[in-house]
Amino acid sequence: MRTTDPATESADRPGAGRRILVLFEPGRSGEAAVELARDLASRDLGTVTVVGVAPRTPITRGCLPSARDYDATVCEAVASDLERAGDLLRAIGSRAESRLLVEGRDPSLEDLVSDGRFDLVLLPARRRLLRAGHPVAARLRAIGRGDVRIVDARAWA
Numbered sequence: 001m002r003t004t005d006p007a008t009e010s011a012d013r014p015g016a017g018r019r020i021l022v023l024f025e026p027g028r029s030g031e032a033a034v035e036l037a038r039d040l041a042s043r044d045l046g047t048v049t050v051v052g053v054a055p056r057t058p059i060t061r062g063c064l065p066s067a068r069d070y071d072a073t074v075c076e077a078v079a080s081d082l083e084r085a086g087d088l089l090r091a092i093g094s095r096a097e098s099r100l101l102v103e104g105r106d107p108s109l110e111d112l113v114s115d116g117r118f119d120l121v122l123l124p125a126r127r128r129l130l131r132a133g134h135p136v137a138a139r140l141r142a143i144g145r146g147d148v149r150i151v152d153a154r155a156w157a
Helices: 007-010 028-044 065-090 090-095 111-115 137-143
Strands: 018-022 047-054 096-102 119-126 125-130 130-133 147-151
Touching: 018 028, 018 111, 028 047, 028 065, 028 090, 028 119, 028 147, 047 065, 047 090, 047 111, 065 090, 065 096, 090 096, 111 137, 119 137, 137 147
Parallel strands: 018 047, 018 119, 047 096, 119 147
Antiparallel strands: 125 130
């Protein structure tokens, strides 16, 4: 179990900034999460990894259009979203990277967080009845590595 606060821990290491992972999803909250990551990284020379997750459809026989074609289209759309997120991160230059994760092929978001490379994880809020949240937030918090925050565009702006 961590004994230090991951949000301030990186500030104690000389020359090292916060290592931030942002899950980018289209919409105002997704953009707000990337902008918050950029601002935090700019202040403490941190690094930002923006991740987009492309879901895959189960392979079925006789499906038109094919599941493979559909998955390729989804990957292209998520890659395009990551390019848009990259545009928001141009101010921090080489301290930003993006990564496309394809479900079932690449490591999961939980796997990335569990390896301990990130001090802060930002998730865009998803509107639910009466409150904002994100469906993977509880699983990421249960891993116990770093700080997990949900960014709501309305609250952040």
